[in-house]
Amino acid sequence: MERKRSLSHVGGGVSAVGDPTLSAALAHALDVAAAAPPTGGDNAEEEDREHVHGFHTYPARMHPETAARIIAALGTPHATVFDPFCGSGTVLVEAAIAKMRAYGTDLNPLAIRLASLKCSYYGDPWLAAFHDAALKVGEVATYRRAQKTGASHRYPDADMQLFAPHVLLELDGLAVGIAHADEDLRPALELVLSAILVKVSQKRSDTTRQASDRRIAAGYTTKLFVKKTVELCGRLKQFRELVKSPPQVQVGIDNATELETVPEDSVDLVVTSPPYAATYDYYAHHELRFRWLNLDAQALESRELGARRTYSRTDSIRAARDLWFTELTSTLQALEPTLRDGAQVVLLMADSAVHGEALRADASVEAAARQTGFTLVAAASQSRPHFHMPTMRAFEKAPRREHLLLLQRDRGQSHHPVEDEPTV
Numbered sequence: 001m002e003r004k005r006s007l008s009h010v011g012g013g014v015s016a017v018g019d020p021t022l023s024a025a026l027a028h029a030l031d032v033a034a035a036a037p038p039t040g041g042d043n044a045e046e047e048d049r050e051h052v053h054g055f056h057t058y059p060a061r062m063h064p065e066t067a068a069r070i071i072a073a074l075g076t077p078h079a080t081v082f083d084p085f086c087g088s089g090t091v092l093v094e095a096a097i098a099k100m101r102a103y104g105t106d107l108n109p110l111a112i113r114l115a116s117l118k119c120s121y122y123g124d125p126w127l128a129a130f131h132d133a134a135l136k137v138g139e140v141a142t143y144r145r146a147q148k149t150g151a152s153h154r155y156p157d158a159d160m161q162l163f164a165p166h167v168l169l170e171l172d173g174l175a176v177g178i179a180h181a182d183e184d185l186r187p188a189l190e191l192v193l194s195a196i197l198v199k200v201s202q203k204r205s206d207t208t209r210q211a212s213d214r215r216i217a218a219g220y221t222t223k224l225f226v227k228k229t230v231e232l233c234g235r236l237k238q239f240r241e242l243v244k245s246p247p248q249v250q251v252g253i254d255n256a257t258e259l260e261t262v263p264e265d266s267v268d269l270v271v272t273s274p275p276y277a278a279t280y281d282y283y284a285h286h287e288l289r290f291r292w293l294n295l296d297a298q299a300l301e302s303r304e305l306g307a308r309r310t311y312s313r314t315d316s317i318r319a320a321r322d323l324w325f326t327e328l329t330s331t332l333q334a335l336e337p338t339l340r341d342g343a344q345v346v347l348l349m350a351d352s353a354v355h356g357e358a359l360r361a362d363a364s365v366e367a368a369a370r371q372t373g374f375t376l377v378a379a380a381s382q383s384r385p386h387f388h389m390p391t392m393r394a395f396e397k398a399p400r401r402e403h404l405l406l407l408q409r410d411r412g413q414s415h416h417p418v419e420d421e422p423t424v
């Protein structure tokens with residue numbers, strides 16, 4: 001039975017189906033301020049986010065409050081929370097704050113770097129050394145600019161087109177400085193560089209090819225790098241105060257349809273936001289950063305789920321639906337052995353469109369769940385704006401919605417051997 005209740009923000013009423021208590025908890029978790037549109041320009045949404053959540057953009061991040069509310073409602077003390085599509089680490093950060101053990105995997109090497117930085121517990125000496133190192137990197141870039149040293153190597157056409165020549169030279173100076181920094185500080189310095197790359201480029205945001213009309217003054221790129229480092233130190237300190245002791249978070253590269261690194265029978269609660277079918281191209285969005293940070297993203301290029309580039313190669317809506325079904329069932333199959341008895345799986349997913357037709361995330365997940373021995377126990381859904389003009393028609397009849405979907409393993413589907421009843 002479907003219940004509706006009105007909510008104040010742009011998404012409108014939330015529909016809740018299934019178990020009343022669980023679906024009410026999911027509805028509450030969806031009831032958060034709507035995120036800025038993905039093409040909102042200049043990454044405006046990012047600055048609004050608290051502590052480590054606001055450090056670096058990432059396409060289709062989960063709202064931190066949604067993650068926090070799910071974890072508060074469904075997590076138990078000492079539970080292990082797992083996010084197999086951890087992206088920038090939103091769920092892991094919130095699980096750490098809730099004092100739970102957390103494990104996150106993703107096939108995107110930038111995601112893994114970012115999630116692990118955001119969940120790090122750094123003391124003041126490390127933060128001071130990091131700050132000093134960033135100042136030194138800035139000095140190297142400024143010196144090279146003043147000396148008109150020129151680029152340290154030849155840059156590909158993609159960079160020549162994306163950055164004004166003086167910006168590219170400054171970025172090169174920063175990269176040279178980072179390469180000479182202490183090994184322990186280098187990954188965080190590289191992420192600061194990554195955080196400013198699009199802001200000083202001639203591209204409006206991560207997920208658009210639209211050009212920006214920004215004019216970047218000489219010296220601004222270096223100043224922004226140092227400013228972003230200072231800001232990151234503040235954000236990491238805030239996180240440290242929230243968690244109070246080193247959090248138990250692990251992060252690693254893994255394919256969500258294989259999960260080779262996740263022990264069997266280790267997870268109590270899955271909170272995750274898988275890629276939406278045919279919506280983003282994480283590989284393409286981050287290609288620039290892979291290049292600048294020297295990250296090997298071949299596995300993501302070939303095995304990214306939901307990738308728009310893959311779906312655009314399907315020749316019909318039927319082929320796209322079949323592919324989506326296969327991707328979802330493979331994900332649930334890989335997840336199943338990692339779950340402890342009674343584990344809950346919460347997926348945040350939005351409807352998407354391909355070949356002019358809607359792919360409804362709730363119906364797709366329910367079908368995949370049935371096929372893999374899971375039941376959709378509760379769901380909450382809310383309308384979400386659709387920004388992609390070419391597929392607008394797909395949501396004429398029924399609006400695009402975002403869903404929180406709670407799955408449990410069917411009884412009898414446990415992978416554990418059945419033990420004899422203990423004799424009393």
Ligand SMILES: C[S@@+](CC[C@H](N)C(=O)[O-])C[C@H]1O[C@@H](n2cnc3c(N)ncnc32)[C@H](O)[C@@H]1O
Pocket residue numbers: 058059060061062063084085086087088089090091105106107108111254255256257272273274275276282303304305306
């Ligand atoms: C919607 S985003 C997750 C965002 C994350 N919840 C956050 O708040 O940052 C989906 C993620 O799925 C990852 N992904 C895509 N294909 C994957 C695969 N085969 N295995 C693991 N992760 C994959 C992408 O790299 C991306 O980080």
